[in-house]
Amino acid sequence: MKFGILFSGQGSQKPGMGIDFLTDKDFANTIQMASEATGLNIIKILKSEHDELSATANVQPALVAVSCGIYQMLQRDLPKLPVGGMVGLSLGEYAAVISAQAVSFKAGLSLLADRGRYMQADADAVASTMAALIDPDLDVVKQVLSSHSTVTMANYNSPRQVVIGGPEKETQTVAQILKEKNAAKRVVALKVSGAFHTALFDNAQQKMHQRLKKVSFTDPQVPVISNTTIQPFTAANLAPILERQLAQPTHFGEDLLYLINHEEVDATLEIGPGKTLSRFARQVNGNLQREHISSMRDYQAFVKEHQQWT
Numbered sequence: 001m002k003f004g005i006l007f008s009g010q011g012s013q014k015p016g017m018g019i020d021f022l023t024d025k026d027f028a029n030t031i032q033m034a035s036e037a038t039g040l041n042i043i044k045i046l047k048s049e050h051d052e053l054s055a056t057a058n059v060q061p062a063l064v065a066v067s068c069g070i071y072q073m074l075q076r077d078l079p080k081l082p083v084g085g086m087v088g089l090s091l092g093e094y095a096a097v098i099s100a101q102a103v104s105f106k107a108g109l110s111l112l113a114d115r116g117r118y119m120q121a122d123a124d125a126v127a128s129t130m131a132a133l134i135d136p137d138l139d140v141v142k143q144v145l146s147s148h149s150t151v152t153m154a155n156y157n158s159p160r161q162v163v164i165g166g167p168e169k170e171t172q173t174v175a176q177i178l179k180e181k182n183a184a185k186r187v188v189a190l191k192v193s194g195a196f197h198t199a200l201f202d203n204a205q206q207k208m209h210q211r212l213k214k215v216s217f218t219d220p221q222v223p224v225i226s227n228t229t230i231q232p233f234t235a236a237n238l239a240p241i242l243e244r245q246l247a248q249p250t251h252f253g254e255d256l257l258y259l260i261n262h263e264e265v266d267a268t269l270e271i272g273p274g275k276t277l278s279r280f281a282r283q284v285n286g287n288l289q290r291e292h293i294s295s296m297r298d299y300q301a302f303v304k305e306h307q308q309w310t
Contacts, residue, residue, distance in 0.1 A: 001289070008271065008277060011190065015046075040113065042065055057116040063272065087255040122194065133187055156251045253283070
């Protein structure tokens with residue numbers, strides 16, 4: 001068995017995520033380090049008692065800190081866990097890059113705090129949104145989009161789901177047209193703070209270009225497949241690709257296929273809130289063994305079941 005580690009992206013967050021892990025001293029230390037690196041009160045954000053997780057600038061470092069903290073626990077308790085590679089959806093890509101030791105935790109979280117602020121500024125500048133298309137007819141979708149240039153493809157999540165995004169009114173118009181044309185089995189409006197991975201985040205991309213010049217990257221210790229290029233990250237390509245990632249479509253499904261075809265991955269372990277990526281994994285390849293960790297109970301059960309890797 002060889003695992004592809006899947007890291008959750010923005011949109012999966014929920015109030016209270018990660019709080020049950022704070023009983024673990026190493027996890028608590030990771031969260032404290034994240035607070036120091038970002039200047040944010042990560043525990044307060046995770047509790048989200050005043051809707052702190054609704055802000056892009058907050059959720060990005062908080063979600064990645066939780067994901068990295070869980071993976072560090074796994075490295076401690078199951079040091080022989082067979083990992084073939086990693087994929088993160090959008091924001092989750094940063095959890096993968098940090099967990100693969102391509103950038104230090106402190107530098108990665110500091111970068112994320114700035115990325116979140118840049119994206120928050122763009123999200124506040126133009127009201128925008130996204131819509132998921134379930135079982136889409138891509139030919140019809142592309143035909144419709146060709147007549148509405150401000151709405152574009154944003155995510156290719158699996159063979160059965162893609163996401164479009166753009167200015168709010170235009171995206172709602174396109175979604176209605178797609179429904180009328182039966183271009184997808186379902187068209188679902190997403191509760192997001194912006195149309196991520198579209199040209200509306202070009203300003204954030206330009207800011208990231210300058211910010212990334214200050215970050216030192218090394219080659220990942222395990223393969224991490226880029227959402228943007230569907231190829232492994234290297235020390236040399238990380239900065240330019242992470243810059244492009246902000247305003248270009250993601251390709252999660254094809255990333256996972258890369259791990260299956262090139263790294264012989266036959267199981268997935270989703271780390272972070274929910275099971276969205278596990279569902280995408282099933283749609284990519286129904287033969288994959290799928291597991292997930294989003295709570296301390298999940299974690300304890302996974303470790304107990306796989307004592308052979310201690």
